Amino acid sequence: MRFGPDQSLRLDSRARLGGLEIAYRTYGQLNADRSNAVLVCHALTGDQHCAGEHPTTGRPGWWNQVVGRGLPLDPDKLFIICSNVIGGCMGSTGPASINPDTGKVYGLNFPVITIADMVRAQAMLVDALGIETLFAVVGGSMGGMQVLQWAADYPERMFSAVCIASAPRHSAQNIAFHEVGRQAIMADPDWRAGAYADQGARPEKGLAVARMGAHITYLSESALQRKFGRELQRDGLSWGFDADFQVESYLRHQGAAFVDRFDANSYLYITRALDYFDLAQGHGGVLANAFAQARDVRFCVLSFTSDWLYPTPESRTIVKALNAAAARVSFVEIETDKGHDAFFLDEPVFHGALRGFLDSAAAARGL
């Protein structure tokens, strides 16, 4: 969806983003009283293709375990909206878009964006689709941060909220890992100070290394051990620096596959948005104040035992703040060894909790 010049997006940095484009995909039908719309918010490297087939990779959508017929988010019952965040590279305005003022690719001239900016853009999309109140805003990881931001900024526009494997702010460790990823990109000579698009280059090596490092944080030690152990790729060691171990080969593959679908500058901008995220900061340093107007929203907070990227204490901080704000909150910690990425995977207890919460919320909304 393209917004006119009169509908520029106001950003936290005080800049304005004109000629805004938001790429989105919907599943299911909006009902007559427009009460069954769900906004699915994607994570750092996700996109609008949460279900069905991905048009470029041909692979199933990133949340095909959750969104689909007979699944917790069922398009037979709900109107599911998933949009690419601004700053992204799957069709929404981002650093790889053309700057309308110069006619050239933005690159580093793209303004720094925040989670709140992403949410403001989503609210514009929801407006444009003629939806006043969403039945649910749902997301994991960075998507969960958007859910919390929605609750802080548009509580009257949402009936329920599901925040999965997320955090109310980025920790020093979170920022540290992102900085390693960004430095890997910027150290690639093909990054060309961010202007690689104009110069026909791509910092693929740097982006792949960034992805490899980040990917480790999405798993857990026990899951890596279980999956790979010290297994070798071939018989015997190479006595060199080839990928001897299966885990090395796996990471190289993850890095290589990622550069085919992701833009390096988008990676810089979106990781920056995550690092800048601190929901309490804008509310006098008290997280509960962010939820002061969200008392009537039904919240479900979910975490995973082996997630060390956004570990359970982060979710507990959210729950504590929601309790202090007298909001209606439920919380479950799901037992799994699959780490942060468990929210993409086949986790029956997680899906059961999600389904239970959403089905009862739907009944309360008369859906």
Next chain:
Amino acid sequence: MAVTSREDFREILRLVRPGSRVLEIGCGEGGLLELLASEKGVDGRGLEISAAGVSACLARGLAVVQGDADGDLADYPADAFDYAILSQTLQQMRDPRRVLTELLRIAERAIVSVPNFGHWRVRWSLLAHGRMPVTRDLPDPWWSTANIHLCTLRDFTDLCADLGVRIEASAALTQGRPARQMEPSRLMENLRAEQALFLLSRPGQRTADPRSAVAVDDLFDR
């Protein structure tokens, strides 16, 4: 009214003021919270230690947080609820004294039920066999029981006195029989009551709640 096999549920339903805010600690699969919502229009919240219990509560549309009463009650703000309910789990807490204090910090009133270790069957079992009693209310052997802080009726009333907690009402519960109002300080009750259920309030709290639907005097009178 839905049929419940737990007499304490029925008593709690009678005690709770309609439309009040209730936190149930150790709410299991949410049976009581659901009854309180449907029968009394209560705005209920739960705290439950098991993920399976919380998931069952979610499916019932209840707002329940996974957590441990021993550690997580401190996260709740003061005076957030009208009632905090702790049904048959105080004796399983690591620090029952602190839990009791926390209940009455979070809520104006607490409803607490405990098995009575002073019951004659328990005493007889210990006297006759010289072993830790295994009764219908205390079914597990000492090495596997979750009940690590058992008390008698007198122990409990002593603790309340020590904390300055007021006992507004108390009832004796015996399996299969309706609850019976009692005076918990009487020696006979310490022998007769298998389980005891108490309505507690903070020191300095008004005894009779003017908004209460039932007068305290006839709370347990049938």
